[in-house]
Amino acid sequence: MIEQSEQSEQSENASLVTESSTQWWIYLVQCSDSSFYSGITTNLERRVRQHNGALAGGARYTRARQPVVLVWSESARNRSEASQLEARLKRLTRDQKRRLVKQGQWP
Numbered sequence: 001m002i003e004q005s006e007q008s009e010q011s012e013n014a015s016l017v018t019e020s021s022t023q024w025w026i027y028l029v030q031c032s033d034s035s036f037y038s039g040i041t042t043n044l045e046r047r048v049r050q051h052n053g054a055l056a057g058g059a060r061y062t063r064a065r066q067p068v069v070l071v072w073s074e075s076a077r078n079r080s081e082a083s084q085l086e087a088r089l090k091r092l093t094r095d096q097k098r099r100l101v102k103q104g105q106w107p
Contacts, residue, residue, distance in 0.1 A: 024082035026089060028072040028097060031065035036097050038089045040082040044073055071101045 028038045029051060037059065041047040050058040051068045062068050076082035092100065096107045 022078075024076040024079050026074050026076060026082050026085045027070060028089065028101065029062065029068040030071045030101075031062060031068050033065050035065060036071075036094070037062050037065075037068065038086055040076070040079070040086050044070060072104070 022042050025041050025044050027041065027044055028036055029048065030036055046055065048068065048070050049055045051062040052066050076085055092107065099107055
């Protein structure tokens with residue numbers, strides 16, 4: 001029988017493995033009015049469905065601009081890196097975002 005302290009340690013280790021193995025994504029969708037919306041997620045397909053109203057949880061901004069189309073995404077090592085890249089993406093001009101979508105490379 002495993003003692004409580006061992007069970008607790010195993011539980012903590014399991015949660016660390018789960019969090020560190022989670023794939024994070026930075027994404028850019030283009031809305032029906034041609035505007036861009038960026039965000040981060042662990043599940044691109046689900047998030048786009050949320051933005052399009054097929055699932056609960058879409059952003060207020062995209063709710064009035066459906067349908068949205070995923071036009072660019074990039075993986076990140078963890079949530080921190082994804083958030084930092086999203087902040088960088090939000091600082092880009094519209095033309096820089098268009099080039100990113102077209103060329104697939106950060107300006």
